[in-house]
Every structure is written in structure tokens, then in C-alpha cells.
Amino acid sequence: MEIIWAPWRLSYVSRVGKEDNGCFICKAAKEYPERAKENLVLYRGERALVILNKFPYNTGHLMVCPVRHTGDFTSLLTEEVVEINDLLKRALKALKRAYNPDGFNIGLNLGKASGGSVDTHIHYHVVPRWIGDTNFLPVVSGVKVIPQSLEETYETLKKCWE
Numbered sequence: 001m002e003i004i005w006a007p008w009r010l011s012y013v014s015r016v017g018k019e020d021n022g023c024f025i026c027k028a029a030k031e032y033p034e035r036a037k038e039n040l041v042l043y044r045g046e047r048a049l050v051i052l053n054k055f056p057y058n059t060g061h062l063m064v065c066p067v068r069h070t071g072d073f074t075s076l077l078t079e080e081v082v083e084i085n086d087l088l089k090r091a092l093k094a095l096k097r098a099y100n101p102d103g104f105n106i107g108l109n110l111g112k113a114s115g116g117s118v119d120t121h122i123h124y125h126v127v128p129r130w131i132g133d134t135n136f137l138p139v140v141s142g143v144k145v146i147p148q149s150l151e152e153t154y155e156t157l158k159k160c161w162e
């Protein structure tokens, strides 16, 4: 899928080569709160954190991850599962308050064959959906337009976070 107007691509390209052997989720967790905005971290708890997706499918696309670096879902501790689910709930609240979507897709890609880009650190994708957001444009042309910049989304969701 081609994406029109993607200012975040620039920061992605300039990042490649510097930290591509590290894990961006661990880095974001470690650098919280000092570099929270730069790393797009909305919230970090003791065992889980919430990060905006740099390559969103829709405005408000975020990820809820354990702080601990693991790609093995079956290894998650009960305390981690509880905190991840609590942050999923709070993320939905913030997204509802900010954007009033008509629905959500929440999902995990586990393992190399799942189609996810990072399989070494678990992350739930949370994608707000609006009726009509899969309109003729992406279907016909393979083009998707993201109406709000990541910086604006970050500020909006930060204000709506409880």
C-alpha cells in the first residue's frame, strides 16, 4: 500500500543504521519519561507501556507492549497480562475521548510467519476504525491518506489520557 504525505518516513530513514540492531520498544521504555515524546510513548507503567505506531494504518494507531523484552506470549507473567489489559482499556478510553471512533481492531502478530515487522517484543496493535474508513480510495488506488500528523496525534491523545 502506498502512503501519501508521510512525514514520519524522514525520521525513520534517518534512524536506520543508528539503532537498527536495538529494540525500539525497549529503547522507548528505557528512555521514559525523558524522551517520551520523541519515542511517542503515551504512558509507561511498571510492566507495560503504550506507544504510538510510527507507521499508522489509521489516526490513533497505537501499541500496548510489556516492558520486558519477549516475543513469547506464553512467557508473560500474570502481572504483565493484567497491566497490559489495563493499558488496553485505558488506551480505548483515550481514543474514544479523542476521536470517537465507530470501532477498534486489536491484534497481535506472533512469530516470524505472522506478518508482523517485529517478532522479538510483543505488542498489541490498537487501530481505531470509522465507518467508511475503508472507502474507495485505498480500494481503488492502493493509496491511504492519514489525516493527522503523529505529533498532533501524540498531543491529542496525551491530553485525553487518564
Ligand SMILES: [Zn+2]
Residues within 6 Å of the ligand: 023, 024, 025, 026, 027, 068, 069, 070, 120, 121
Ligand atoms: Zn524489546
